[in-house]
Amino acid sequence: xxxxxxxxSSLVKWLYPGMHVKRWLVxxxxxxxxxxxxxxxVLTNIYRQQPFPxxxxxxxxxxxxxxxxxxxFVLIGVGSAVFALLQLSRxxxxxxxxxxxxxxxxxxxxxxxxxxxPRIVAIGGGHGLSTLLRGLKQHTGNLTAIVxxxxxxxxxxxxxxxxxxxxxxxxxxxxxxxxxxxxxMTELFQYRFDKGEGLEGHSFGNLFLVAMQAITGDxxxxxxxxxxxxxxxxxxxxxxxADIQLGAEYADGxxxxxxxxxPERGKPIRRIFLNPKDPPAYPEAxxxxxxxxxxxxxxxxxxxxxxPNLLVEDIARAVRAxxxxxxxxxxxxxxxxxxDNYVVQDHVQTIERHAGPNLFQYVVVNNNAEVEGDVGPxxxxxxxxxxxxDTRYQxxxxxxxxxxxxxFHDPQKLAETLIxxxxxxxxxxxxxxxxxxxxxxxxx
Numbered sequence: 001x002x003x004x005x006x007x008x009s010s011l012v013k014w015l016y017p018g019m020h021v022k023r024w025l026v027x028x029x030x031x032x033x034x035x036x037x038x039x040x041x042v043l044t045n046i047y048r049q050q051p052f053p054x055x056x057x058x059x060x061x062x063x064x065x066x067x068x069x070x071x072x073f074v075l076i077g078v079g080s081a082v083f084a085l086l087q088l089s090r091x092x093x094x095x096x097x098x099x100x101x102x103x104x105x106x107x108x109x110x111x112x113x114x115x116x117x118p119r120i121v122a123i124g125g126g127h128g129l130s131t132l133l134r135g136l137k138q139h140t141g142n143l144t145a146i147v148x149x150x151x152x153x154x155x156x157x158x159x160x161x162x163x164x165x166x167x168x169x170x171x172x173x174x175x176x177x178x179x180x181x182x183x184x185m186t187e188l189f190q191y192r193f194d195k196g197e198g199l200e201g202h203s204f205g206n207l208f209l210v211a212m213q214a215i216t217g218d219x220x221x222x223x224x225x226x227x228x229x230x231x232x233x234x235x236x237x238x239x240x241x242a243d244i245q246l247g248a249e250y251a252d253g254x255x256x257x258x259x260x261x262x263p264e265r266g267k268p269i270r271r272i273f274l275n276p277k278d279p280p281a282y283p284e285a286x287x288x289x290x291x292x293x294x295x296x297x298x299x300x301x302x303x304x305x306x307x308p309n310l311l312v313e314d315i316a317r318a319v320r321a322x323x324x325x326x327x328x329x330x331x332x333x334x335x336x337x338x339x340d341n342y343v344v345q346d347h348v349q350t351i352e353r354h355a356g357p358n359l360f361q362y363v364v365v366n367n368n369a370e371v372e373g374d375v376g377p378x379x380x381x382x383x384x385x386x387x388x389x390d391t392r393y394q395x396x397x398x399x400x401x402x403x404x405x406x407x408f409h410d411p412q413k414l415a416e417t418l419i420x421x422x423x424x425x426x427x428x429x430x431x432x433x434x435x436x437x438x439x440x441x442x443x444x
């Protein structure tokens with residue numbers, strides 16, 4: 001049995017790839033072969049019983065040895081079949097292919113490559129999350145973005161107050177980041193009206209999402225249909241469906257409510273909190289986290305984009321329980337009114353203070369401090385301050401900054417760094433943070 005099992009096993013593996021293409025090609029070849037044999041039997045019978053004109057002798061190449069004649073016919077048949085299949089595939093798939101996406105073979109290969117990519121869950125909001133998604137969608141099609149719904153400013157805040165819907169701004173940016181639709185459609189979703197009574201300040205994408213929610217009846221169906229319209233590569237989920245409000249307590253004891261108002265005070269933030277205190281997590285978000293191969297927290301505004309998700313206790317609990325590679329992507333620059341003068345350790349300690357320890361194993365930090373451009377008068381590059389040996393976190397330094405806009409991450413650099421971390425995880429320290437026991441201490 002052992003001698004027979006090995007080639008059979010190899011044949012089964014060869015016939016069972018991700019898209020099952022080879023097994024159907026083999027079946028097609030067998031089918032054509034049997035049809036050809038049937039036609040050959042009929043022609044042979046006719047040839048033996050009926051006289052043929054002399055020209056048939058030359059047309060059927062009977063003056064050539066049978067082996068050569070058979071090989072020639074096989075080559076002609078295989079060539080014609082391959083050409084016909086390629087042209088048929090092009091004709092069938094042409095309506096589904098975007099112009100300028102390259103050869104059909106490249107498109108199919110890209111689809112299969114992305115379908116086999118790791119299941120990555122990204123948690124955050126704002127420009128940081130959309131930047132991350134733009135890079136990661138080139139490496140995997142199994143992406144889930146879990147987005148904060150605490151926004152109360154600008155177009156999102158107005159729609160939230162007037163229509164009683166979840167703020168659509170962060171969701172819109174994620175949809176655009178993951179979209180495979182025509183560039184014109186992407187520009188349309190980002191278009192912001194600059195005049196018009198009631199319209200000024202609103203983005204078309206926000207209005208579209210609100211209209212879609214009214215048509216479909218709930219936010220889940222609205223997200224699903226919007227993703228279909230934009231050919232989104234992955235899925236976008238809110239961290240909670242509750243109508244939450246973000247509050248902050250400052251170092252001097254003052255308390256302020258409203259996500260958009262938090263950075264305005266320009267004072268150190270002692271803590272932030274949600275109202276209501278313990279909103280239920282969106283079940284699909286929990287499911288995605290528990291099934292993930294990799295969980296990425298950040299980048300993004302620490303207090304207004306990242307922590308509002310982790311303050312939903314079930315989200316933090318699911319991240320802690322998930323059997324995945326867990327990474328925190330620290331911002332490359334400080335943010336005025338939120339993280340003034342923060343170093344890497346301050347970001348990590350703030351997350352621990354609000355959501356508890358053991359949420360991640362790795363901290364991706366930018367190590368390219370020699371960038372052209374200015375991060376602004378009220379911002380500085382975030383640095384590692386102090387020795388980090390024997391900590392519970394594994395630092396992963398890399399050049400992830402956008403040199404043209406040094407207060408942002410570069411989508412491609414960041415995505416490549418995370419994918420490299422994911423594939424190299426067996427060669428780095430992978431113990432649970434709880435097992436290492438030491439604190440990450442800021443030495444400022």
